[in-house]
Amino acid sequence: MSASRQPVLGILGGGQLARMLALAAAPLGVNALVVDSAADACAGQVAPLVKADWTDYAALEDFARKVDVVTFDFENVPAETAQWLAERVAVFPNPRALAVAQDRLAEKTLFRECGLATPEFMAVDDRAGLDRALAVVGAPAILKTRRLGYDGKGQFRLKTMADADAAWAALGAQAAKHGLILEAFVPFQRELSVLAVRGRGGDFRTWPLTRNWHVDGVLSMSLAPAPDIDTLQPRATELARTLAERLDYVGVFALELFVQEGELLGNEMAPRVHNSGHWTIEGAHTSQFENHVRAVLGLPLGDTGARGLSAMFNWIGELPGPAPVLRGVDAHWHDYGKPARAGRKVGHATVCAPDAATLAQRLEALGKALGREAQVAPTVEALRRG
Incomplete structure (x- = not known):
């Protein structure tokens, strides 16, 4: 990297995560260059975008020459593409970490190797294999594709x-294309995620545990720091650190967890910045996006502590009118610049407060203003229970 020019962060994938990475990179004096197969990918509204498929190696060769480091907007970039690029330019997280997170069987196996308990699971390759797996795992259970599944798909x-x-x-x-996995259904009490970051020199930090609520497999709301997690935070941090060191991971990742009878169970790992960490933009001293940019470029990591309490609304399908949010105290609006479509993440809003009672009050008022009382009710209840 020449000292006479600004560093360039290459991002594979051009969705809202790439968009927010590019926005976080700019104040650090870092330019972004995005690759996506769609010419209208929303990150292209804030950074230069190269339209190319993951096997367009001529375009990727030119991309590699223009950037100083490459990272990912989403985990379904082919590991082969990541490895090909890693032979030409620094790629973080590394292709091995990406490959493990792309395969639910490899991921769950790694969790257990690192001491993180999981629901019972078994690989399924054919119809008879499903019966064998059911005999071991039992029902209720969830049959999943090993690869290419996200947001309940x-x-x-x-x-x-x-x-x-x-x-x-x-x-x-x-089954023949990607393989399947049968996982036991967990009657969990809470869903949590721990966002972690590891730098190129091994510096490791986590943000406070986040509590999450999902609807039809898609994140609906997040609350951070999660109430009543004093005993769980050290264990979650320890597990995330073990995973990061085992994978020689660099950058931000999310470890999604179930809480069952006071114990943590591993659900999934996302090798990238994550929806449940969007609250960090306004609610933490350093956002997940800024710390990811810092990590992959070898810059010192920022403080991951929370400024207070934060709740994030996910907007799915279409955006509500922004006025009720913008009238709120310490409330923040994010429009991803994406056309409305059923099931699509098109934006989010974050509401911050210095204490649980104030945040509950603000959320309740906003829920009524938006006609989304049902969406905010579980979060308000969690805040009031403490």
């Missing part, structure tokens, strides 16, 4: 053994 919930045929009809065609 590529999943079928089996309430009883009798649902095996319907599950196979829904996902069986994916």
